[in-house]
Amino acid sequence: MLRQMVRSRNVRQLLAIAGLSLSLAACQTAGLNGTADFDRNAGTADNIASLNQVIAQNPNDANAYNIRGTAYGRSGQYSLAIQDFTNAIALNPNFHQAYANRALIYKKTNSPQQALSDYNRSIMLNPSYDVALIGRGDLFRTQGDPGRAITDYNQAIASKTRDPRAYYYRGLIFQQQRNHSQAIEDFTYALSLDASNSDAFNARGLSYLAQNDMRGALGDFSNAVRLDRDNYRAWTNQGLALEKEGDYKRAYDSFQRAKAIESNYQPAIDGMNRTRKRRFN
Incomplete structure (x- = not known):
């Protein structure tokens, strides 16, 4: 049987x-x-x-x-x-x-050429396979080839993927290119597909911060640390936004929280040094 x-x-x-x-x-x-x-x-x-x-x-x-x-x-x-x-x-x-x-x-074991060969083969067999398109795009992105990365993300999106990574990773490239409006649009769509990811809120918060939208930035950084209490980058970015608002006490607390998680993270250390004395003013 x-x-x-x-x-x-x-x-x-x-x-x-x-x-x-x-x-x-x-x-x-x-x-x-x-x-x-x-x-x-x-x-x-x-x-x-x-x-x-x-x-x-x-x-x-x-x-x-x-x-x-x-x-x-x-x-x-x-x-x-x-x-x-x-x-x-x-x-x-x-x-x-x-x-x-x-x-x-x-890709995870630092064999990018073998990874690329396999992604190419997967896409050749199924040109609309979004997992391979997004994976290859991420490989291109992390290898410093944003143009080819965006081409793959665009193709995955054209195939009507529901994978938020396509939008998130494309948003990161737009952010690096200082195209913050487009980055925010992509991060927002990624969050509409998965509202539980701390990194996406943190990334969108950075683009809001670059546009001097303090309300949007602080809201996103708060969501980022709510979803992941160990996201030291988000704590640091929250500190930067609070520092820019002149709230040095809360900024120091955020920088301190980041340093407690990642003791050698220099942006958090620098933030603490800048706000240590000013928090008592």
Whole structure:
């Protein structure tokens, strides 16, 4: 009976038992922390043990390897993740999701050329695959090629992606180019798709600050630190906005909070030095 269950038409049931659905095949989450990241809690030992059984019983199922690779990636076992994605591709050379997943691991392990090659292959197989377009765009962005990055983000957006990273990362480029109005528009749309991300509020707050919109900036920095009490950059930026408003006591408190989280963060240290005496005036 068990052998019948592991046939391809029933592999989905076994994967569900393992605690991972087929929707995890893309493996990238929508975290807006600069690079696509994994949820480490999803790659539990129990899930991996169950997936080991699935693969042992059905060793030619490419999707099972792809999903176990996802679990390995989420638990930080990157070499094992690469092995599984490579096995998935060997079994199904047109598996565009597995190429994108392996690309993400290569990107996380500082192998940008291998990552680019896999993203290119994934996009060649499926030109509208938003996960690969956003991933490659992020690779271009972090490698200092904003033009090609924006092209990929635009293509992902044209494919009607619901992934907020496309807008967030494009907004970061606009912000670097001092196009703050467009950056704010992108950050706002990203937040409409995911209002729980501290970094997006912090980024939009910086563009409001650049436009001297203190109310908008302080509101966003407050939301950023509310969502992530350890976001020392947002605490520092809140301090900058308060300092600009002349509220030196609260500014000092914000800088101090940032330094308590990241003791060597120079902008927070500098802010404390500027406001230490003035907070008593």
